[in-house]
Structure formats: C-alpha cells, structure tokens
Amino acid sequence: IEPASDDVILAQMRRQAQVAIEKADVIVFLTDMRCGVTADDYEVASMLQKSGKPVILAVNKCDGIGEPPPEFYEFYNLGMGDPFPVSALHGHGSGDLLDEIFKYFPKEDTPEYDEEYIKVAVIGKPNVGKSSLINRIAGEERAIVSDIAGTTRDATDTIIENEDGKYVFIDTAGIRRKSKITEKIEHYSVLRAYMAVDRADVCVIVIDALVGFTDQDSKVAGYAHEQGKACIIVVNKWDAVEGKETNTMELQRRGYAECFSFMGYAPIIFISAQTGYNVNKLMQLIRDVDAQNGARVPTGVLNEMLARATAKVQPPSDKGKRLKVFYVTQISTRPPTFVCFVNQKALFHFSYQRYLENQIRAVFGLTGTPIRITIRQKGDKEDM
Numbered sequence: 001i002e003p004a005s006d007d008v009i010l011a012q013m014r015r016q017a018q019v020a021i022e023k024a025d026v027i028v029f030l031t032d033m034r035c036g037v038t039a040d041d042y043e044v045a046s047m048l049q050k051s052g053k054p055v056i057l058a059v060n061k062c063d064g065i066g067e068p069p070p071e072f073y074e075f076y077n078l079g080m081g082d083p084f085p086v087s088a089l090h091g092h093g094s095g096d097l098l099d100e101i102f103k104y105f106p107k108e109d110t111p112e113y114d115e116e117y118i119k120v121a122v123i124g125k126p127n128v129g130k131s132s133l134i135n136r137i138a139g140e141e142r143a144i145v146s147d148i149a150g151t152t153r154d155a156t157d158t159i160i161e162n163e164d165g166k167y168v169f170i171d172t173a174g175i176r177r178k179s180k181i182t183e184k185i186e187h188y189s190v191l192r193a194y195m196a197v198d199r200a201d202v203c204v205i206v207i208d209a210l211v212g213f214t215d216q217d218s219k220v221a222g223y224a225h226e227q228g229k230a231c232i233i234v235v236n237k238w239d240a241v242e243g244k245e246t247n248t249m250e251l252q253r254r255g256y257a258e259c260f261s262f263m264g265y266a267p268i269i270f271i272s273a274q275t276g277y278n279v280n281k282l283m284q285l286i287r288d289v290d291a292q293n294g295a296r297v298p299t300g301v302l303n304e305m306l307a308r309a310t311a312k313v314q315p316p317s318d319k320g321k322r323l324k325v326f327y328v329t330q331i332s333t334r335p336p337t338f339v340c341f342v343n344q345k346a347l348f349h350f351s352y353q354r355y356l357e358n359q360i361r362a363v364f365g366l367t368g369t370p371i372r373i374t375i376r377q378k379g380d381k382e383d384m
C-alpha cells in the first residue's frame with residue numbers, strides 16, 4: 001500500500017488492499033527491516049488500526065540468526081504490539097508468525113458480540129450460585145434479557161442491556177449436568193470454565209461463603225490471570241453466613257486476599273444473589289475493571305511517571321553498574337502491556353519491576369486488571 005500517491009495503478013492497488021482488509025479475519029502487516037520505520041508505515045498502521053481487525057506486525061529481512069538487531073525495536077513505535085522478526089529469504093521466524101496468525105482464526109460455534117458489550121464469564125464450582133447471580137442481575141437491572149443457547153452445548157449466554165451498559169454473561173452452570181462418569185465432572189467443569197474465560201473481558205470468580213476457598217478456584221483464577229483478564233472475586237451467599245460481627249467481612253476479606261495473593265489487584269466483594277445485597281455494586285465493579293483492562297496510558301505521562309519513580313527509588317545496581325530505564329511505552333491493551341527499554345536486562349530485578357508496576361497501577365488507577373511489563377535491552381554499543 002502506498003498511502004499517499006496519485007498514481008492510478010497505485011490507487012487501484014490501495015483499493016484492492018482495502019477490500020482484502022475488509023474480507024480478512026486477521027491481517028499481517030509486513031514491513032522492511034532494511035528501510036526502518038517509514039512515514040508510509042505509520043499511515044498504513046493507522047489505516048489498519050481503524051479496520052478493527054487483528055493485525056500482526058511482521059518485520060521482514062531479519063536474515064541473521066539469534067536476537068534481532070537494535071533497529072528492530074523501532075517497529076514498536078508503530079503501536080501494533082510485539083513485532084515478529086521474519087526472513088522470507090531464509091524462512092526464519094515463520095513458525096512463530098504462523099502460530100500468532102492461528103490465534104486469531106475465528107473460533108467456530110461461538111457467538112460473537114460487538115465491542116460495546118462487556119463479556120463477563122461467571123465461573124466457580126457447582127452450586128456456588130452462578131445461575132442465581134445471573135438471574136438476579138437480569139431481574140434487578142430492569143434489563144432487556146435474552147438467552148442465546150450457546151452452540152458450545154452447555155454454556156448459555158445472557159445478554160443484558162441497561163442505561164449503564166451492555167453485557168453478555170457467559171454462564172457455565174451447565175456443568176452440574178448429571179453424568180455417570182462423576183469423577184470426570186470436575187475435569188470437564190474446569191475445561192468449560194477455561195473456554196468461558198477465553199471469550200470474556202471480565203472474569204467473575206464466584207465462591208460460596210459457606211464453603212470457602214477451594215483449589216479449583218485458584219486454578220481457574222490463575223488461568224484468568226495468565227490470560228490477562230480483568231478479575232473480580234465474588235463471595236456469594238453472604239446472607240447465609242451466621243454470627244456475623246462488624247469485622248467479620250474484613251477478616252474474611254484478608255483471608256481471601258491471601259488465597260488469591262497472586263492476583264492482588266482483583267477486588268473482593270461479598271454479595272448475596274438471593275437477597276440482591278451488593279449486586280449493584282458488583283455491576284459497577286464490572287464496568288470499572290473492564291475499563292481498566294482496556295485502558296491506554298499516553299507515552300508522555302508514562303515517562304513523567306517513570307522519571308518521578310526512578311528519582312524516588314533509585315534503580316538497583318550490581319558490581320558498579322546501575323540499571324537505567326530509558327523509556328517506557330504501552331504497546332497494547334487487554335491487558336495493559338508495557339515495554340521498558342533498559343541498559344541491561346539482568347539488572348532489572350524482580351523487586352524493582354514490582355515497584356514500577358505498583359507505581360503504574362497507583363498513578364493511573366489500574367487496579368482491577370493484570371498488567372504486563374516486557375523488558376527490552378538496548379543494543380550492545382549503547383549498553384553503558
């Protein structure tokens with residue numbers, strides 16, 4: 001695509017590219033490492049971004065073996081996520097590129113919804129109250145409700161629209177189905193929960209207050225975390241907990257926080273699907289964490305934060321050499337993913353990464369979502 005050209009043939013080609021973009025499920029944007037990032041590349045990138053289709057950025061002519069050269073990292077500036085180094089000549093990188101392309105193949109049998117719908121997976125063990133919760137929300141929110149029988153047999157999608165937003169609740173309640181092979185039920189219910197998580201923006205992990213935390217909860221929550229989904233931990237049946245005192249909730253909250261310490265960002269809320277207690281608050285939380293999962297932080301303010309953070313707590317050093325974080329930029333959302341350019345990866349200790357992550361969270365209010373930080377090292381020549 002030659003974006004700015006009056007040439008008739010080139011204009012024709014551009015139109016053909018436009019048709020291809022419209023018809024595609026996934027787009028590979030091929031750039032040339034030898035030319036570097038050109039003005040046209042930026043034009044094409046913004047054109048592709050407008051298409052709303054998944055775009056994979058491939059950088060061709062990375063002919064050498066091993067780490068790509070420093071100029072490769074310029075391609076991050078296109079804001080299309082991680083670029084894939086490839087060599088059409090030698091075939092390097094084509095496997096990774098194909099794997100990435102494959103990820104975006106349309107999944108058959110799953111209904112698709114517009115971007116404006118917040119897709120919420122309601123997951124948890126049988127009988128914790130997942131169906132009750134969805135019924136309660138559907139009843140309480142003066143909502144338009146419609147059930148779509150999922151073609152993935154047991155999951156049912158419930159669409160809820162109200163003045164605050166549009167939601168699709170993905171229910172995995174079907175897992176209670178009686179089966180002769182009872183020992184397999186647990187296994188299948190976990191698998192089905194994984195499929196629901198894959199389709200969701202927000203994962204609501206429901207726990208029965210009368211039963212408490214189980215291993216299965218941490219398994220499924222861990223999966224949601226790894227997949228970069230916004231998460232909320234919901235302790236249901238709070239109405240049925242006996243002998244509650246003023247600090248019971250706070251004590252329990254601390255207990256659950258410990259069980260889910262690997263996802264400290266996830267809010268914990270106590271509700272009752274039966275009485276409706278805190279259900280409105282849960283809806284608010286769903287909107288909040290969804291917004292945070294999709295948040296985009298401008299590079300300017302991000303680097304102002306970096307300057308303040310590194311001034312406040314000096315980066316670590318080792319054998320006289322100090323970590324320098326040159327630059328940080330957000331490369332994608334869902335979850336918010338940042339790339340830090342540093343002088344030497346090995347100096348970027350986990351504790352300092354944690355510190356920067358917490359700073360990003362605190363400054364930009366990213367509380368309900370996992371965030372990812374990738375580290376890039378500058379080329380050896382600049383490595384001082």
Ligand code: GDP
Binds near residue numbers: 237
């Ligand atoms: P699911 O298997 O997770 O979908 O659970 P259900 O929604 O079918 O609920 C299982 C049982 O828990 C039913 O008997 C519900 O009436 C009960 N239940 C659900 N939510 C609550 C709640 O908030 N409080 C109480 N006391 N019982 C509830």
